[in-house]
Amino acid sequence: MRWLLLVLALFALPAMAEVRDPASHFFMPKLGDFKGDLDAARQEGKVGILLMFELDDCPYCHRMKATILNQSEVQDWFRQHFLIYTVDAKGDTAMTDFNGKDTTEKAFALEQRVRATPVFQFYDLTGKPTARFTGATQSKEEFLLLGRYVVEGAYKTxxxxxYKRQAGK
Structure with missing residues (x-):
């Protein structure tokens, strides 16, 4: 009888969201050419590009990856609308910015005025910064709302x- 109750209890639990590695399911592999990525984003029908400026020892970056960016719902939704990359705010890796200028991740982060991490910076299909969020969101729902804020163009007004208050969050 106990066994039957345990089986029934397991079926009564709500389905857990699938958790996947954000390195391979949220972020795209970096080629280091954001100007070229703009062309790819346009060809793929994306709204723009999302960059996550991060640091290796940033606890908020790790929390975002471990609790929000690893959720399949978040990964699928953001990948549908954006090309998504990480930028090491102290990195010496060579890259090309949205204007075609050769630089490093660290210099690009400074140019983008990244002072704390994580910074989620959205860019439109011309490479113009649109919306920015510094820090970790409170929840998966808030991060998805941030994405909708950009996709719907609400950042313009x-x-x-x-926007969050109007959405009742």
Whole structure:
């Protein structure tokens, strides 16, 4: 009888969201040419490019990856709308910025005024910065709302906190 109750209890539990490695399911492999990535984003029908500026020892970056960016729902939704890359805010890796200028990740982060991490910076299909969120979101729902804020173009008329309040979050 106990066995039957255990089986029934397991079926009554809500389905858990699938958890996947964000390195391979959220972020795209970097080629280091953001100008070229703009062309790819346009060809793929994306809204733009999302960069996550991070540091290896950043606890908030790790928390985002371990609790939000690893969720299949988040990964699938963001990959549908954006090309997504990481940028090491102290990295010496060579790269090409959105204007075709050769630089390093560290110099690019400074140019983008990254002072704390994580920074989620969205860019439109011309390479122009649109919306920015510094720090870790409170939840998966808030991060998805941030994405919708950009996709819907609400960043053009209101700050994210107003959009979030209007959405009842």
């Amino acid at each position: 209101m700050p994210f906190n107003v």
